Amino acid sequence: MSAADSSASPSAGIVAGVAAGGVPGTEFSAWDVRTGTARSTVFRDASADDVDAAVTAAARAFRGAQLEDSALSPATLVSAIADALDARVDELIAIAALETGLDPDARLRGEVARTSGQLRMLGAEAERRSGAFLAEDPPVPEQSLPGLVLGQVPIGPVGVFGASNFPFAFGVLGGDTAAALAAGCPVVAKGHPAHPETSELLGAIATAAVSELGLDPGWFSLLQGRGESVGSAITVSPELEAVAFTGSTRGGLALSDLAARRPRPIPVFAELGGINALYLLPAAAASPNESFISGLAGSLTNNGGQLCTKPGLLVLVGDEAGLSVVTELARVLGGIETAPLLTGGTRAAFATGVDRLAAIEGVSILHAARGEVPAGAPVPSAVAVLSSAALRADPSAADEIFGPAVVVIVCADADDLLSVVEVIPPGLTGTIHAADGDHALLPPLMRRLRLRVGRVLFGGYPTGVRVGSATTHGGPFPATTTPWTTSVGARAIDRFVRPVTYQNLPDSLRATALAWS
């Protein structure tokens, strides 16, 4: 579908990009990242009126669903969207491959499946929660204590800001939208300017599902925008109740700051990514580790290293075994052709990041082609090596580099490795690779690591997040702005509901209290 198609149906609540007539400076094109050329479709930043209309429609849809009995549960909606995604997977991956350079079959087809799977899972979670109260305190008449039951209610309209690097799983119908809709919260989604045509198609799928179910069109709106004004306008919109964001620290903090300064502050659930350290303990480094090295090389170059769970730091002890792992890793990486980076901005930031690293005192770059990389070409991966002492002297050496780069921290001994945990900034994950001889190090390392991350892995690699009931995709700031939440898994829904206690609830109202969304 073209942008013009959806702009012809404004009654559906979608404010699409239009091909002409925008304010100068507010138009932008979709790009073919493989050729580095603009595509013919032109979008414009949503206006303040567009934002107002979308949020007002969302608030109206929310109020209608909450105040009237409806035959439809939010689970029905997310399930219908999931089915439509699966049915149109070929179209979706074709356009996303053009806009992102990600491999349609090796990567994007699976991401669509994950996205529809996560919609269904969150719908099922919402249904499950409607079956029982979260807690009950029976009345105690002899102490005059009333009976309490703990239910939940959705919070209302949610603004969703998708990420550049996952056009589906963290896109306009990604995990945040799935969790919000399943919770019973209408969504105003902002398409990422790196893939506006993919966003437009996703938006049309959601709008069609809303329409086919006979729901209020305010349940889902898509706004396009390249400039910061669109995101700001959504965030300060009076009837909005929360923002979910996946992206840069700068962007997430700007929205958090705006939201905190509203007359009625609202939460911003911002997943900011950051570094993911992998700790290779001495006995594991000394064990046969060919598969470890190829696994690590794969995890950090997979999708061009453009994953928020990319293992960007390797921490090890600088004995003979440790140093040979570094050499071997650099050799293996040299033989891997990575994916092209997502945008021109990503390419420029990667080059700047590697240059910045190389300029830090004590850093050696073992392997990296430097300089300009043409659009569509893979970026050679980079391995930077420095001592833990050099890291302590300049902790910015551990800053995230988005793309196929890894920083190796060489520690003096096991004690040094334990204490360096607290020098490395908090992140989404921390991974421990240990062998039998590392037994004594495991408890102290785990104790340190769990204070710094949302997920501690024993073996394996942090990329490839299992979407389950025990998933945490989050962590202390700067991994997220809300460390008590997860943006992936069944508990992602918790961000969009709040508890409500019913005191001495009559039996006749029990079903209404349970049917919260």
Place this chain on the structure above:
Amino acid sequence: MSAADSSASPSAGIVAGVAAGGVPGTEFSAWDVRTGTARSTVFRDASADDVDAAVTAAARAFRGAQLEDSALSPATLVSAIADALDARVDELIAIAALETGLDPDARLRGEVARTSGQLRMLGAEAERRSGAFLAEDPPVPEQSLPGLVLGQVPIGPVGVFGASNFPFAFGVLGGDTAAALAAGCPVVAKGHPAHPETSELLGAIATAAVSELGLDPGWFSLLQGRGESVGSAITVSPELEAVAFTGSTRGGLALSDLAARRPRPIPVFAELGGINALYLLPAAAASPNESFISGLAGSLTNNGGQLCTKPGLLVLVGDEAGLSVVTELARVLGGIETAPLLTGGTRAAFATGVDRLAAIEGVSILHAARGEVPAGAPVPSAVAVLSSAALRADPSAADEIFGPAVVVIVCADADDLLSVVEVIPPGLTGTIHAADGDHALLPPLMRRLRLRVGRVLFGGYPTGVRVGSATTHGGPFPATTTPWTTSVGARAIDRFVRPVTYQNLPDSLRATALAWS
């Protein structure tokens, strides 16, 4: 104990008020509210160095507890504090009665029991949580899915700002401190300047318990202060991880704003109170309702009406039965002698609030002695009556008045009553009184009300919060700044822990992962 006593033991981590030597303008006295005279004890605002020392000590204690195996669980500490509170109840209520004017036996003795009870309950909740993971996803080898278990970790040092109106249950050893300590988070508490001597005694009890258990003294520190600088300094202290606050909207928002602008933002869990509406439905108003009226009069004058759950709004239909309830309520209130208000500031704010109400177009004041009330004297209660139309014209008529005042909203009919729910600001609670003939109104009223409050009551009165596993003491802004939390009950602990997922956790580390605090 005197302030000087505890300042003699700075090694205990307590920064107490001292009797002399402060910077001019930073000293303040304890007051005898019953006589309106200053007591001999003089306190001073904690200095920036005092704050720094307390938070640094808390961070050190936290790090020590997390990184080393300890025979002591936080549950042991909260239980020891609870025992000490019960043992010293007579001392505690004697000093608190002087400083607050609250009745030592009718009110304060029970509040101490609630406070020790809530310490023990939260300790038991922490122990319970150490027995099992929150969720488990077993591995699925055929799909290469790793096993996940969901644990939790405490977040670190917490700043606690107690309330003026509950010297014990929401004081320096109140629910926030209990939840933080039980979660494994050291506490830096700020005493409320309305009762510094009570705070000092509570602080000494906690410090002694910490010391007797051989724990790091940084587990609990008390800072005194009347000026805003102390609260600000605690909130921006770099190693602090969260703030829990109970008090005014202005104060809570100021701290939230500060916390959001830190280089590393932290959450402020602020319970701000607000209005609590009671909806008297038409059939209930027409039923014999003498006990309803006396119950309501008791609930709103209890403790001088200085409770955040005071039913400050009565909403009813202006038929004959409804209007007779208003007349009768005013008559009954006229015969009740209320408690003196907590401070001179509270007295002044109450008088201003009633004057402000009286000046609103359409408001009649049925019963109120106006003008100056001497210290130690009870304040006559006030009944303001206005139509729902007058409320819609000036919604500030529903603003909270702290003290024995009730605003009656007279609706045209049942539909008007339903729609006025959305004009009344969100609050902690909403109460419904219904009789058989009101059956049809219950579902739509409950649906509207649960979007606006944290607790919906059927019958009864909102004062007297049951501290249970299903308790919500919270609600949408402006009831709190964090609507997804509760500050009372077992789930209050959730504010001070965050989730952590262990992927492929070895069996040998399971016990360490479970022992999170």
